Amino acid sequence: MVKHILDDAAAKGLKVDPVCPYVRKYIDKHPEYQANTVNYSVPSE
Numbered sequence: 001m002v003k004h005i006l007d008d009a010a011a012k013g014l015k016v017d018p019v020c021p022y023v024r025k026y027i028d029k030h031p032e033y034q035a036n037t038v039n040y041s042v043p044s045e
Helices: 002-011 021-029 031-036
Strands: none
Touching (some): 002 021
16 A cells, blocks of 8 residues: 555655654665655664
8 A cells, every 4th residue: 555655646746754654664665765755864773
């Protein structure tokens, strides 16, 4: 579901603010979506 939402937002030229921990984790695992976000930073290790 997250993939479809992120793909739809990107297709519409929208940026996503990933405040939900589940969505943030998904974006961490799929860095290709980082360009379509606002207020996102890569977690430090």
